[in-house]
Amino acid sequence: MLLLLLSLGLLLAGSALAVLFFRRPAAARAAGVAAALLASVCGLAASLQTLFSGGFSSLSLPWPVPMASFSLVLDPLAAFFLIPIFLLTGAGALYGAGYLDGNARERAGLAWGAFDLLSASMTLVVLSANAVLFMTAWELMALSSFLLVLFDHERPQARKAGYLYLVTGAAGALALLLAFSLLSPSGGPMDFARFARPGGAAAAAAFLAALCGFGLKAGFIPLHVWLPEAHPAAPSHVSAVMSGVMIKMGIYGLLRVLGFLLPWPAWWGGLILAFGAVSALGGVLFALAQHELKRLLAYSSVENMGLILMGLGLGMLAVSDGDYALAALSFSGALLHALNHSLFKGLLFMGAGSVIKSTGTGELEALGGLSKKMPVTASYFLLGSAAISGLPPFNGFVSELLLGLAGLLALGPRSRLAPWGAVVIVSLAAVGTLAAACFVKASGSVFLGLPRSRRTDGAREAGRPMLAAMAVPAAGIALVGLFPSAALRPLSAVLGSILGPGAAGFLSAYASVPLACAGAAAAGLAALLLALWTARALLLRGRKPGAGPTWDCGYAEPTPRMQYGASSFSQPLTDLFQPVIRVIGRYPRIQEYFPSGASFSTEAQPLVYNTLYTPAARRIRGLAYRFSWLQQGRLQFYIMYIAAALIGLLLWKL
Amino acid sequence: MHILAELVIVLIILLDLGLAVTGSLSACIRLVAAQGVLAGLLPLLAGTEGISAGTAAFAAVIVLLKGAVFPWLLIRARDRSGARQDVEPLVSYPVSVAFCLGSFVAASWLGSRLPLPETGVAWIVPASLATVFTGFLLITTRTKAITQVLGYLVMENGIYIFGLALFVQQPMMVELAILLDVFVAVFVMGIAIFHISREFDHIDTAELSELSDWRREGYGS
Amino acid sequence: METLRPLSGLLAALLLAPLLPGVANKVKAFFGGRKGQPVLQLYYDLAKLLRKTPVYSVTSTWIFKAGPAVGLGALLLALTATPFAGRSAPLAFDGDLMLVVYLLGLARFATVLAALDTGSAFEGMGASREAQFAVFAEPAFMLGLGALACITGSVSLSGIFGALTVATWAAAAPVLLLLTAAFFVVMLAENSRVPADDPNTHLELTMIHEVMVLDHSGPDLAFILYGASLKLWFFAALIACMVLPRHSGAWATDTGLFLLAVIGVAAAVGAVESAMARLRLLKVPYLLITAFAFSALALILQLAR
Structure with a gap:
């Protein structure tokens, strides 16, 4: 706890210093980055220690505000959500040091101040054990991220995004106030420790209000409208933090409040599962139709929040059905996916940022062939793409394995949850393939093939700090993918703090063998690939492969413009899902016999x-x-x- | 154990699916006929005791009627009307499949809720309800008058199977009453389609709506 | 010996897989009244390709070269989790069917990326279609496996197909028939056979899988062709396990029957290919939606009984 207070203090001090130094951008940057890095190291150490030792510590100070107290609690649930916060704060600060270098110098002080404040407020949200403190931190988080969304406030889209973000944030806070007031017994401080389940309809009302309030932050359909506007508008390291971590605060809050509302009626779980399935499928479909890199990534966050919610919903249904082992499996799938998503989405946003910084555009149709000019960024982006599509041997597969296993077990004979299990596995399969299509399209049209415009002419590899920052989530992706069994112990501890201490043992019953086997399979796959690569090298030894143009079925003069573009790639799918995606194409009618300057554009309607x-x-x-x-x-x-x-x-x- | 009866029921459900998605009118007529024949055979397979002469005769009549007479009438009506050979659905293939699956889910749920006597044959109530729903789909989402007749026939099949679930031994009382109605309906419709087509050269119900008092804006321009 | 038997199954699968496309081709030749290429043609092709020097496009990068290796590696691992003759696979755990489905996804991911790496319009087209069909094939396959899990109460491939017995068939014959049909359709689509795709056409705008690998040559192409035959083996083995629920217990008899069934599935693929024309491209998703409907129907029937 002491370490966490230290890192909180560091972040706040860094924030204050950065704002104070607003006339000297270099100093502001140094203060902001140094504070964030130090705070991340301290915070990570503290939260990992809590998670693996299963400890619990708290701190309570009086706070002269009505109904408030400055009480912090560090339990495994909080520690679990602190890990992505600190991982991405550190990596994001390092990345931002390179990314913000050279543009908008006069705003650097404010930007770093807001960045450190955002991290500090998220830490406080997770730690706070008093509703007033929680709401204060929550609003600080909204405010600091609002400032960062408005970083490029000259652009009208950024202003529109900021406005929308502010309005939805306020609406969400209103719903949260309602939920907290329903939960808290009258009189005295609104400490979480005193919260109790209200009787009758009030419990349902509190649940719905919390779902609405936290859902607006988590951004599941239909509460996601701000997300695809605000996340792309912010600078890329902030997008990484917002998409990777900040929206998880919605999931954290929901879990925390659900803990006060036990026992759960079955329809709560069903509702959350339904919202999750709709968000997962809708999010990935909308992502598929986008042709701007960061917007695509933002919609894919909606999809991943949907997957997390599906796990939560199935777990809640299992709890109301009395099947705690299934609930443990399902919850841990959701939790692990939350962590995994912050890793690969952080990496992908950083990769996208490098592309945008180096070419000045994130428009997929204007890019191409960047893997030759930015090989390291391309490899990281491909890694992130494979991981987010849930492919082995990376981390996305591990959480989807847990979710899918939960769905399959729910389908077992004599289970009352069978229809829900079917929904989960069908959604998983559909979302997995759609996400793969979406990210193949994204990475293919940015990094592979030939450049589609002159925008990529001056592209060069991202700077050292940016590459170093990307290595952090990339390492996390590989580690979770190769050693999934290590997640068993922390996840059990977290389950203990959601479902009660007895639940900690349930997870290992179902998950320990599959996780160990998944780890073995991942290692086996890596070994197989290495063996095949070696075999290939041996076969080619002493021979010099020929080089030539791409065989284009006899076309004499293929040009880069004739490549399959991003929109063409996804068109068969967007056509089939036209009732949902509503892609509108615009093209001029061709009148003359020798037309010149034709154009064609498509846009997916929100x-x-x-x-x-x-x-x-x-x-x-x-x-x-x-x-x-x-x-x-x-x-x-x-x-x-x-x-x-x-x-x-x-x-x-x- | 009614393996054969269950197989027939699954076939009936598959025919529902086929009816929901097929694009050809003659295939549609054949599928309806096949479903009718299968439904007619069901009382022979689902009974617990031996087959009585009455049941057998009754089944023979049903099979003859649904497998030969109705299709013949319908094909005659189709040929005389000179209509195009496709069913012209108003909804797409995936939507039809989704409706069919959804109707079967709903039918299973309803079937588990209805207080019905135990039949010993699995899926008979869901299959009957799903068949009724499929008939409904044909009636509502196809433009041609002849597909509406087909829809009524499919609904009748469903109601017949439902009757079978209620009275495994004595489906005749239910069936006779319905069959009479449907027979008259098919007859009248066959004649009506024939005459309408002579008057209007087409049998698209969407166009028939122009006969009403309500006029479309800019009609005739 | 007990640990060696699963491995012997895996080894047999690895050695015999290239036979299956040959069998399908032979059946097609029979229907066409031709003599046809030898059954062992793919072995000859592989041996020749491994000795060839590849040519690489100047557009492509390491991703193009890695694609075939990744695809083959994923399929090799998937085959270690595939049951052989109703016996447990070397890799079997609860949820291994997720691993297998996602490994097929990884192979597809690598192939599609390699195709995009060439910058060719044709390969992009094939890549786009491959990604599109997978969106419909995979849910149908997963739901079918889910329905099997519901019937047998097991959540691993080896467990499911080990628990399928004659008694299961007697109790749920219609459901299992529906699932076999669904798996067969998914197999045709996933292995780019008629009616979803045509393995024979190499230069048409309508083709899918063949166009994606146009630029590969030498050992890379050998990896791809071998991987494709492993994929066909995977699906044929699952279908063979479905339709062969009875096991005598004698190792030789079971293995022989199983191999016959696998070859029978390949022959059925050839027969379908001879009897049917390729569907219009727009209709292929409809075919897969029908397979999905079969899987869903099977599950609903199982739950409603």
Whole structure:
């Protein structure tokens, strides 16, 4: 706990120093990066220690705010979510040091201040054991990330994204306040330790409010609308932190609140599982239709949050069914996927950032052939792509194996959860292949083939700090993939703090053999590949392979423009899913006999935003217009309103 | 153990799936006929005791009617109307499959909820309900009048199987009443389609809606 | 001896897999009234290709060269988890079917990336279609395996196919028939056979798998061809395990029957190929959706009984 307080202090100090040094960007950067790196090392050490020893420590200080107390609790659940925070804070700071170098120098101070504050507030969210403290940290997190989304505030998209992010953040906070007030017994500080399950409909209301509030942060469909706008708008190392870690705070919060609401009715689990399946499938379909790299990655975050929710939902259903072993398996699949997602999504956003920094565009149709100019970045991006598609021998496979195993076991004979199990495995299979298609498209059109435009002419490999930063999540991906059994102990500890101490033993019953075998299979696969590569080298020894142009079926003059583009690659699938994706193509009608300068563009319509949010916003605006007579624009009137409200409250309380 | 009866029931369900997705009108007519024949054979296979002469005769009549008379009438109606040979569905293939699977899920759930006597033959109630739903799909999502007749026939098959689930031994009472209705309906429709097609050169129900008082905006322009 | 037997099965699979495309071709030649190429043709091809010097496009990078090796490695590992003659595979654990399905995914991932690495319009087209069909084939396959898990109560390939007995067939014959049909369709699509794809056409816009490997040559092409035959073996072995539920216990009899069944599946592929035309490209997803419907129906039937 002491180490964690130290890292909190470091982050806050770094943030303050960076803002103070806003006139000297180099100093601000040094302060921000150094604080973040030191804090990550301290924090990682503390959380790993808690996770592996299964310890529990707490701290409570009085805080002179009504109903508040400065109480922090470090249990395995908190420690588990601290790991991605510190991993990506450290890697992101290192990456940002290279990434922000040279552009927007006058904003560097504010950017580093906000970055360190974001990490500090996330740490505090995870640690806090008091609703008021939690909400304060939560709002700080929203505010600091809002500042970072607005980093490029000259661009209208960034301003729109920031506005949308602010509005949804406020709505989510409102829902959370409702949930906390329903959970907390009246009078006294709103400490988590005093929270109890309210009776009757209030429990369901608290659950729904928490689902809404945390869901808006986690960004599952249909609460995801801000995510594909805000994540691409921020600088890439911040996108990595936001997509990799910040949205997991929604999952963390949901788990924490669900802990207060035991026992769970079956429909809660069903609802979450349904939301998860819809988000997973919808997210990956929308991702497939994108042709801007960072937007694609943002939609893929929606997909992965869906997978996590599916695991949570199945686990909750299993708990209400009394099958704790299945619940343990399912929950640990979800938890591990949360960690895994932060690793590969962090890596992918960093890779995307390197491409954007070096070429100035993330438009897939303008890129290509970058693996020759940026070989290391290309390898990292491919690694991340394989991992996010759930392919062995990487970490994504391990969590999807746990989820799939849970789904298959739920399908077993005499199980009442069989339909849910079927939903889980079908969604997993569909999402896995769609994600593979999506990331093959992304990495293929950025790094493989020939350049599609002159934008890549000046591209060169990312700088040393950026490459070093990418090595951190890449190592994590490989380690979890090769040694999945190591996750067993921490996951059991976390399950103990969600389902009660008895649940810790359930996981190893189902998961220890599959995890060990998955690790063995991953090692075997690596050995096989090495053997095949050696065999190939031996076969080719002493022979000089020929070189020539790509065989293009006899076409005399193939040009790079004739390559299959990103949109063409995904078109068969987007056509089949047209009712969901709604890709609109625009092209001029060709009139003359020898047309010149034809163009064609496609755009995927944001279905949920257009069909749900726009009409709702119009309704609300119409309603607000009726009360516009209240808005007189005179100071006197507003003072009168305030006075009237205060008097009204006084009368009501009397 | 009613292995044969269960196999027939699964075939009936597969025919539902086939009906939901087939694009050819003559295939549709053949599938409906095959389903009718299978449904007609069911009482012979599902009974617990030996087959009585009455049941056998009744099954023979049903098989003859559904396997020969109805298809003949329908093919005649199709040929005379000069309609195109495809069914012109309003929904796509995947949607039809999804509807069919969904209807079967719903039917299984309903079947497990209905307080019905134990039949000993698995899936008979879900299959009957799914068949009724498939008939409904044919009626609602196909444009041609003749496919609507086919839809009614499929629904009738479903209701017949449902009756079988209720009275494994004595399906005749239910069946006779329904069969009479459907026979009349097919007859009337066959004549109606024939005449409509002579008047209008086509038998697309979408076009028939123009006969109503309601006029489309810009009609005739 | 007990540990060697699973390995002998694996070894037999590795050695005999290139026979299957030959069998399918022979059956096609028979239906076409031709003599056809020798059954062992693929062995000759592999031996020749391994001795050839490859040619690489100047556009391609290490990814192009690694693709075939990764694809073959994934399939080799998948085969170690494939049951042989109803006996347990060398690698068998709860959830190994997830591993196998994802390994097939890894092979596909590597092949598609290698195709994109050439920068050719044709290979991109094939890559796109391969990715598209997988989206429908894999859920159908997974759901079918899930239905089998539901019937047998086991969640590993060896467990499932070890638990399939004559009694299971007697109790759930319609369900198992549906699943066999679904697996057969998935096998045809995943192995790029008619009606999903045509293994014979090398220069048509409609082809899928063959166009992706246009640029590979020498040992790389040998890896790809061998990997393809292993994939066919994998599906044929699963289907053979489905339709051969009875085991005498005698090692030789079981093995012989199983090999006959596997070759029978390959012959069935050839027969389908002779009797059917390739579907229009737009209709291939419909075929796979039908396979998915069969799997789903099997599961619903199993749950509703």
